[in-house]
Amino acid sequence: MNFQPGTARRLRSRDWFEGNSREALTRRAYVRAEGFTARVFDGKPVVGICNSWSELTTCNAHLRQVAEAVKRGVWAAGGFPLEFPVISLGEQLMRPTTMLYRNLMAIDVEECLRAYPLDAVVLLTGCDKTTPAALMGAASADVPALLVPGGPMLRGMWRGEALGSGTDTRRLWNEKRAGRLTEEQWCELESCISRSAGHCMVMGTASTMTSLAEALGMTLPGCANIPAVDSRRFAIAEESGRRAVELAREELRPAKILTREAFENAIRVDMAIGGSTNAIIHLLALAGRVGIPLPLDRFDEISRSTPLLANVRPSGRFLMEDLYYAGGLPAVVNELAPLLHLDALTVTGRTLGDNVRRAPCYNREVIKPLSDPLKPEGGTVILRGNLAPQGAVIKQSAASPHLLKHRGRAVVFESYADLLARVDDPHLAVDENSILVLKNGGPVGAPGMPEWGDLPIPIKLLRAGVTDMVRVSDARMSGTSYGTVVLHVSPEAAVGGPLAIVQDGDEIELDVPSRRLELRLPESEIRSRLAAWAPPRPCYTRGYGKLFLEHILQAHEGCDFDFLRPQGC
Numbered sequence: 123m124n125f126q127p128g129t130a131r132r133l134r135s136r137d138w139f140e141g142n143s144r145e146a147l148t149r150r151a152y153v154r155a156e157g158f159t160a161r162v163f164d165g166k167p168v169v170g171i172c173n174s175w176s177e178l179t180t181c182n183a184h185l186r187q188v189a190e191a192v193k194r195g196v197w198a199a200g201g202f203p204l205e206f207p208v209i210s211l212g213e214q215l216m217r218p219t220t221m222l223y224r225n226l227m228a229i230d231v232e233e234c235l236r237a238y239p240l241d242a243v244v245l246l247t248g249c250d251k252t253t254p255a256a257l258m259g260a261a262s263a264d265v266p267a268l269l270v271p272g273g274p275m276l277r278g279m280w281r282g283e284a285l286g287s288g289t290d291t292r293r294l295w296n297e298k299r300a301g302r303l304t305e306e307q308w309c310e311l312e313s314c315i316s317r318s319a320g321h322c323m324v325m326g327t328a329s330t331m332t333s334l335a336e337a338l339g340m341t342l343p344g345c346a347n348i349p350a351v352d353s354r355r356f357a358i359a360e361e362s363g364r365r366a367v368e369l370a371r372e373e374l375r376p377a378k379i380l381t382r383e384a385f386e387n388a389i390r391v392d393m394a395i396g397g398s399t400n401a402i403i404h405l406l407a408l409a410g411r412v413g414i415p416l417p418l419d420r421f422d423e424i425s426r427s428t429p430l431l432a433n434v435r436p437s438g439r440f441l442m443e444d445l446y447y448a449g450g451l452p453a454v455v456n457e458l459a460p461l462l463h464l465d466a467l468t469v470t471g472r473t474l475g476d477n478v479r480r481a482p483c484y485n486r487e488v489i490k491p492l493s494d495p496l497k498p499e500g501g502t503v504i505l506r507g508n509l510a511p512q513g514a515v516i517k518q519s520a521a522s523p524h525l526l527k528h529r530g531r532a533v534v535f536e537s538y539a540d541l542l543a544r545v546d547d548p549h550l551a552v553d554e555n556s557i558l559v560l561k562n563g564g565p566v567g568a569p570g571m572p573e574w575g576d577l578p579i580p581i582k583l584l585r586a587g588v589t590d591m592v593r594v595s596d597a598r599m600s601g602t603s604y605g606t607v608v609l610h611v612s613p614e615a616a617v618g619g620p621l622a623i624v625q626d627g628d629e630i631e632l633d634v635p636s637r638r639l640e641l642r643l644p645e646s647e648i649r650s651r652l653a654a655w656a657p658p659r660p661c662y663t664r665g666y667g668k669l670f671l672e673h674i675l676q677a678h679e680g681c682d683f684d685f686l687r688p689q690g691c
């Protein structure tokens with residue numbers, strides 16, 4: 123359906139600025155203190171530019187320049203732009219994990235949108251959690267909104283080799299641990315792998331979530347994948363500013379765009395691009411904000427019927443720059459058209475189908491056709507079994523095919539500290555068939571569910587040439603990572619999920635084709651171990667951490683706070 127704008131409505135910002143009351147005069151006077159004339163109050167929609175810029179969030183450090191381009195567009199379309207900051211979540215520098223703070227940023231965005239005189243908002247994001255947090259906040263505030271991501275950085279280049287953020291650092295780190303890379307080569311990498319503004323340029327969480335924002339209809343078409351330093355990034359930012367003014371006048375709110383069909387489109391695109399496992403958590407949380415039930419099994423149903431098309435690391439060969447030059451997300455969506463809800467409305471006021479109908483593909487090595495996909499199924503699948511009664515996730519497209527059906531004996535680490543202390547111990551009883559298990563990496567246990575799930579391969583096995591093992595945890599992993607890694611086991615160990623009672627030597631069976639994850643113990647033994655289990659002591663007793671521990675939902679529910687869902691959901 124195409125959007126039919128409603129009749130002209132009174133702008134929300136008039137409630138702040140209209141009339142000659144003392145309050146209205148004072149508000150106008152204080153805005154004019156910034157150097158504006160009275161013309162800004164002549165009926166112009168006020169467009170907020172919600173900026174997650176920060177020099178601590180390195181991937182978003184160029185967003186002040188992007189904001190200037192948005193402002194040009196807002197002024198040109200007859201709006202009044204006002205930029206404001208929100209908390210920023212920098213994946214590389216923030217401890218213990220940005221996931222601890224995603225909901226805090228979502229609250230910040232939501233409350234700013236509600237509290238300030240904004241008729242529409244442009245959300246500027248980039249690094250992993252900033253995109254879902256901004257979308258969650260905007261969905262709850264339900265002010266007309268569209269998103270402009272900062273875009274991926276240029277590909278890394280090192281000794282003639284194209285390198286992808288995270289993915290290749292991990293590979294080369296293992297080479298160094300195994301003694302196959304010199305100290306000098308390793309140090310040289312530092313200036314070669316992150317060589318421009320922008321977020322990680324593999325299909326990590328940032329690239330996935332910005333692509334899914336576009337698939338949801340929350341960006342202008344083609345916006346997600348433009349490299350951060352490409353002039354077209356700033357041109358589309360300007361265009362987004364113009365469109366935001368129209369959104370304000372049309373009253374096109376997120377609630378009209380974030381429908382069940384839009385979420386199913388996003389899940390399908392996620393599967394086709396080999397998106398980050400983190401996308402599942404973020405989509406669940408966002409759907410929860412608008413009251414759309416999204417069972418985890420729906421992800422698996424869609425995965426089974428969606429081929430992998432994007433040949434981008436860590437599931438494929440290329441990098442985000444290549445995906446953009448091949449046609450970017452519009453070309454992927456156009457290719458997937460027979461499987462999508464093409465009548466889903468987008469921020470353009472037109473449908474997803476209208477937006478991508480003529481989107482060309484320029485490189486069939488990078489974006490494969492539906493008739494000849496990279497892999498027949500989607501990137502991520504959902505596992506169930508007695509070890510994960512509420513589900514677990516594995517990115518099969520980035521796993522080793524020979525490990526997708528595997529039985530092995532557990533080597534158990536009770537915590538991340540325990541893992542770091544023992545994984546490289548030469549006396550650790552482990553071989554390439556073992557299954558490495560990490561407990562207490564979940565939302566409550568860690569807390570904040572850090573990206574600990576791709577447990578390091580023990581150094582003695584690395585030196586023997588082992589490059590992958592089955593790993594199981596209740597943690598997440600970076601979207602840039604790879605391997606046969608089972609994540610998001612739910613319920614987590616710290617709340618008494620069955621992962622809590624796994625012991626060294628227990629046999630675990632992973633069967634990805636059958637979507638099973640089983641602890642091969644008699645039911646009576648599982649019951650008696652669970653009865654003897656005691657919860658760990660909470661690690662936060664005050665402040666935001668306490669609030670987090672008391673209200674965080676489990677991974678299969680999206681890790682939102684229970685009180686942020688709409689009432690009745």
Ligand code: FES
Nearest residue numbers: 181213249322328
């Ligand atoms: Fe920001 Fe990877 S560190 S996207």
